[in-house]
Amino acid sequence: DLLLRRSLPLSPLSSFYTVWKDELLKMENVVLRTLGFVLYWIPDSHPHKFILYFVRVLEITDKGIIQTAWNYCNDSCRLDLC
Numbered sequence: 105d106l107l108l109r110r111s112l113p114l115s116p117l118s119s120f121y122t123v124w125k126d127e128l129l130k131m132e133n134v135v136l137r138t139l140g141f142v143l144y145w146i147p148d149s150h151p152h153k154f155i156l157y158f159v160r161v162l163e164i165t166d167k168g169i170i171q172t173a174w175n176y177c178n179d180s181c182r183l184d185l186c
Contacts, residue, residue, distance in 0.1 A: 151177050 114121040155173050164170060 151180070 114124070152174070155170075155177055158164075159170055159173075
């Protein structure tokens with residue numbers, strides 16, 4: 105406890121800082137995966153964009169159908185389906 109209070113902050117430009125930051129991010133991913141989170145990078149073609157496209161092209165006006173499609177998309181983004 106006393107040691108932590110006397111230490112100076114690390115410079116974000118130092119290599120030591122970069123090493124610690126990278127290790128911290130790796131361990132954060134390990135903890136999240138252990139808790140059951142599935143971590144994927146979301147590409148530029150996010151699925152919600154396609155829902156909006158199809159709603160416009162098909163001229164769907166029923167808000168219930170649109171909301172259901174949006175909900176399915178949200179749920180599928182949270183599941184490991186592949």
